[in-house]
Amino acid sequence: MTHLLDPQEMARADRLAMEWGTAGITLMDKAGAAVADVVARRPLVTRVTILCGPGNNGGDGFVAARLLAQRGFRVRLALLGDRGRLTGDAAQAAERWRGAVEDAAAFDPEDADLIVDALFGAGLTRDLDGVARAVVARMAASGKPVIAVDLPSGVDGATGAVRGVAAQAVETVTFFRRKPGHLLLPGRTLCGKLRVADIGIPDLVLDEIRPKTSANEPALWLPAFPIPSAGGHKYARGHAVVVSGGRWTAGAARLAARACLRAGAGLVTVGAPEAALPMHAASYAALMVRPVEEASDLRHLLEDRRLSAIVMGPGLGVGATTRDLVSAATGAGRHLVLDADALTSFAGDLKGLADVVGSAAGTVVTPHEGEFGRLFGDVVSADADKLTRARTAAQALGGVVVLKGADTVVAAPDGRAAIAANAPPYLATAGAGDVLAGIICGLLAQGMPAYEAAAAGVWLHGEAARAFGPGLIADDLPEALPGVYRKLFEEAGAL
Numbered sequence: 001m002t003h004l005l006d007p008q009e010m011a012r013a014d015r016l017a018m019e020w021g022t023a024g025i026t027l028m029d030k031a032g033a034a035v036a037d038v039v040a041r042r043p044l045v046t047r048v049t050i051l052c053g054p055g056n057n058g059g060d061g062f063v064a065a066r067l068l069a070q071r072g073f074r075v076r077l078a079l080l081g082d083r084g085r086l087t088g089d090a091a092q093a094a095e096r097w098r099g100a101v102e103d104a105a106a107f108d109p110e111d112a113d114l115i116v117d118a119l120f121g122a123g124l125t126r127d128l129d130g131v132a133r134a135v136v137a138r139m140a141a142s143g144k145p146v147i148a149v150d151l152p153s154g155v156d157g158a159t160g161a162v163r164g165v166a167a168q169a170v171e172t173v174t175f176f177r178r179k180p181g182h183l184l185l186p187g188r189t190l191c192g193k194l195r196v197a198d199i200g201i202p203d204l205v206l207d208e209i210r211p212k213t214s215a216n217e218p219a220l221w222l223p224a225f226p227i228p229s230a231g232g233h234k235y236a237r238g239h240a241v242v243v244s245g246g247r248w249t250a251g252a253a254r255l256a257a258r259a260c261l262r263a264g265a266g267l268v269t270v271g272a273p274e275a276a277l278p279m280h281a282a283s284y285a286a287l288m289v290r291p292v293e294e295a296s297d298l299r300h301l302l303e304d305r306r307l308s309a310i311v312m313g314p315g316l317g318v319g320a321t322t323r324d325l326v327s328a329a330t331g332a333g334r335h336l337v338l339d340a341d342a343l344t345s346f347a348g349d350l351k352g353l354a355d356v357v358g359s360a361a362g363t364v365v366t367p368h369e370g371e372f373g374r375l376f377g378d379v380v381s382a383d384a385d386k387l388t389r390a391r392t393a394a395q396a397l398g399g400v401v402v403l404k405g406a407d408t409v410v411a412a413p414d415g416r417a418a419i420a421a422n423a424p425p426y427l428a429t430a431g432a433g434d435v436l437a438g439i440i441c442g443l444l445a446q447g448m449p450a451y452e453a454a455a456a457g458v459w460l461h462g463e464a465a466r467a468f469g470p471g472l473i474a475d476d477l478p479e480a481l482p483g484v485y486r487k488l489f490e491e492a493g494a495l
């Protein structure tokens with residue numbers, strides 16, 4: 001159930017369901033019934049105003065109106081546009097509505113305890129303007145609870161962007177599967193509580209559509225997750241390397257190393273300049289430390305082929321030394337996580353980084369928006385939506401891109417992408433990114449493929465923050481991981 005369908009894919013799901021024998025009006029009846037059920041469960045509601053748009057989203061509104069009136073609610077229905085221009089299923093749904101059809105342009109929110117927003121859903125093709133915009137703005141300003149049908153009208157289902165204006169919903173009822181716009185910001189926030197209703201579309205349509213976008217949830221990556229087995233050996237759980245900056249910036253590598261261990265890497269070695277070695281050696285007994293000042297030291301360390309995953313960037317410094325270190329870390333069978341200074345050291349030289357990535361077995365880069373812009377600014381339009389930007393970047397790099405934020409997107413070069421919705425606001429704290437890079441490296445060390453490791457890392461990071469709660473600092477994140485693992489493994493039946 002992690003699949004997300006963009007509006008085109010959802011339209012195809014509707015079409016396939018119809019081709020396979022379910023009438024469109026049957027789907028619409030179920031959609032409208034699901035909306036009516038949600039309205040009926042709201043407390044203290046007797047007067048409902050339903051705003052219907054000119055397409056099938058409006059059709060769902062007509063169905064909900066009829067069912068709510070049958071249940072005894074006082075329903076007013078207001079249509080945006082001309083009733084005579086309704087077509088297809090929406091026209092059929094409108095015919096069965098026996099009440100008055102008012103003009104949405106004149107709707108007065110004061111008459112309602114609750115408003116159903118059935119103006120626009122998947123068919124939104126442009127920014128709202130004119131009367132449509134005025135009606136949505138009036139609904140938004142009313143302060144009345146709004147139940148959105150499929151999406152808050154004005155929210156783009158593919159991107160979560162607001163096309164002109166949208167009203168905050170208390171609940172949104174969507175159909176069959178969620179859409180990217182339900183998870184991406186600001187769409188996610190505007191939806192309020194999201195419900196997914198079964199309207200009779202068979203799951204088999206997904207075999208035809210093959211959606212490439214997913215919600216970042218355990219079902220997406222759990223089959224590839226390295227759940228330790230009873231007979232396992234620490235070497236089977238991989239040997240990770242964290243490359244550290246010098247004495248005054250070594251804390252970032254320390255956070256990454258701790259996260260790498262907690263994520264389950266069998267062994268973790270920190271490679272650091274001499275001056276930082278004592279601090280690392282004293283920090284955690286489970287860490288190994290080796291001197292690494294420059295690229296030749298790292299090459300020497302990596303002659304041991306068992307060192308399978310390397311994270312570098314946090315606290316490493318921007319410049320030629322870091323570039324050389326990154327270039328020294330590649331090689332057959334190696335997996336890399338590049339973050340922070342490792343990315344900024346390649347600012348404006350995507351080709352240079354892509355060459356490095358091309359010679360590694362798998363690479364995950366974890367830029368925040370600033371680092372992303374410096375690295376991908378030439379190939380990715382800043383105006384594009386977050387999903388498109390992450391996907392375009394992953395393709396250009398030939399590696400997995402984790403575009404961080406409150407709605408982190410993980411994208412693979414083959415077009416797969418996952419959107420996370422579990423990060424709490426207090427996760428935005430100093431050093432949290434270093435921990436994320438370390439978790440992903442720890443999963444890569446255990447043999448998890450790059451896309452799955454990146455997605456799992458992002459999810460675990462968010463869950464660890466939630467498990468700790470407000471007041472979180474980055475140091476708390478690795479320590480919160482065991483509880484998250486326990487729950488995950490229990491749910492997977494592995495504990």
Ligand SMILES: NC(=O)C1=CN([C@@H]2O[C@H](COP(=O)(O)OP(=O)(O)OC[C@H]3O[C@@H](n4cnc5c(N)ncnc54)[C@H](OP(=O)(O)O)[C@@H]3O)[C@@H](O)[C@H]2O)[C@@H](O)CC1
Nearest residue numbers: 014027028054055056057120121122123124125126127150
């Ligand atoms: N049978 C099915 O397929 C099922 C569909 N279902 C439901 O249908 C919804 C999708 O229906 P849909 O495709 O008709 O699109 P919808 O969101 O109603 O909008 C299209 C209308 O809006 C107009 N319009 C667009 N943008 C505009 C703007 N900025 N400003 C002004 N007007 C604008 C556009 O006009 P046009 O672009 O053609 O000029 C057109 O008239 C989906 O979200 C779900 O709720 C469910 O019932 C399950 C079965």
Ligand SMILES: [K+]
Nearest residue numbers: 117120151153
């Ligand atoms: K809507």
